[in-house]
Amino acid sequence: MLLPERTVERLSEYRRSLLQCLEEGKTHIYSHELAALHHITAVQVRRDIMFVGYTSMQRKGYDVKELVGVIEDILDSRKGLNVAVVGVGNLGRAITTYFIGKRSKLNIIATFDVDANKIDRVISGVKCYPLSRLEEIVRTKDISIVIMTVPADAAREVASQLVEVGIRGILNFTTVSLPVTRDVYLDEYDMITSLEKVAYFVKMSRK
């Protein structure tokens, strides 16, 4: 059964908070606490968690470690998935650094660029390959997901190359909307939209 996108997002967010709890030595958590952390209702939290088959909420709340395990089984692949970052500018570097050590089942194991000054260097802890070697590296390193941080004017061409070489999932951080292709899961994020949303609600709250 395929979970809805929003549920997957929330499970990922719950896990983030639950891992934080474990770090802080907290072993149990109530649905209303988890809800407050994510600015949603406790009903929503309980619904999501029942939906994924975890029902053993006790008087002291959910067992944090068990719940992390349940979410792991759903979100993670047993062997893990290999990820590449295409486009090693500031954003590409920030993302690469950001992910290191964050999730054991998603590993950024290569980056790609066309700039001769970056190629064959280790940047943010990961080796940078020339884009011309994309197909070979994707195959030999079994890369299935790409984070796209190329300049806007290169976005469409790079995306079709990614599809051609068999990439299965693309996280697009460029400002260019990509066409959907069968068999490739595409997620797009434009920071401008987030900022414009904040700006809209700030503007309206002033009236």
Added chain:
Amino acid sequence: MLLPERTVERLSEYRRSLLQCLEEGKTHIYSHELAALHHITAVQVRRDIMFVGYTSMQRKGYDVKELVGVIEDILDSRKGLNVAVVGVGNLGRAITTYFIGKRSKLNIIATFDVDANKIDRVISGVKCYPLSRLEEIVRTKDISIVIMTVPADAAREVASQLVEVGIRGILNFTTVSLPVTRDVYLDEYDMITSLEKVAYFVKMSRK
């Protein structure tokens, strides 16, 4: 009337595509074209656009320039809003560079950090101030929105400082969920959630 968050997001996304159309010399667009660019239905596009009071779809589609104007009136503040980036690491720099010249009504006019090597320098085109001068700079420069890109362990403390000095909107890029405060609009984005969502759908499509 306050628009729902999702509608505001879509309007921002439509504008992005419409500005792209104008650059390419395209003067009219059909709802189904706009829908395809955003991977949604034409019905959704028409509903959003009627909802904001624009009804003059003609045989050749919406007038792109007019529609951009309608969205501007809704999303933008007349005078514009001033934005600061707090935390000038790779991500802070990437975001600052990324926004320059992208939207005339949202200006990143200051960055803040605690690192003496960054303070008083111009980084990615914007001056970096010491965090200790936050209150003064926010007041004198009329800053109402902050993009937070500080390290996770500083997130909560910085957020409460922002609220104290009167920031109205926060876009939180740290991995730490912040508590909601009355009168401050908060939007949070964790890249890991986007990547885990892509990974989940890649994993499920393999089965």
